Amino acid sequence: MRTLSRLSIHFMLTMSALAVTISTPAFADDSLYRQFGGKKGIEHVIDDFYDRMLDDPRTKSFFDGASIPHIEKMLNQQFCALMGGPCVYTGRSMKRTHEGLGIDGKAFAAGIDDLKQAMQKNHIPVDAQNKLLAKLMPMAHDIQDRR
């Protein structure tokens, strides 16, 4: 009898531990997302980033005929997801999106320059700026045309 009740207590403890494990969500690290000021903060940076790219003689011609509202929507999702925010990127891969556009190293660097200025203007802390840039730099390989 005693063994039986010990067994049932053990069983109950195991089940409740299991329930806690299953019901505890794995929290994503959203500190970068918060440093950017969440969705609104990211939106301000991207608005400014695109104003600059569309005005910049080094980048503007690449966007002839492109749908800017669509690109901005995709970029907002992408940045938010990259920063650990509550978003899912639904756009195309970076390779698929940019292939054939002829973006070379100089145009890519100009885009990054415009993004840096947009972050600076929106008072994003420098360590947060660098964290985003570190996530974007590995994409250069897929965005630039290597021909």
Ligand code: HEM
């Ligand atoms: C790290 C840097 C960059 C990121 C993360 C990025 C991201 C994106 C995203 C998310 C889209 C929309 C994807 C979709 O429609 O599904 C896009 C489109 C586009 N991007 Fe970029 N981009 C970057 C750099 C650049 C640069 C430097 C240029 C030009 C100088 C550029 C030119 C374009 C153009 C023209 C489109 C529209 C393509 C189309 O509609 O067919 N991008 N980009």
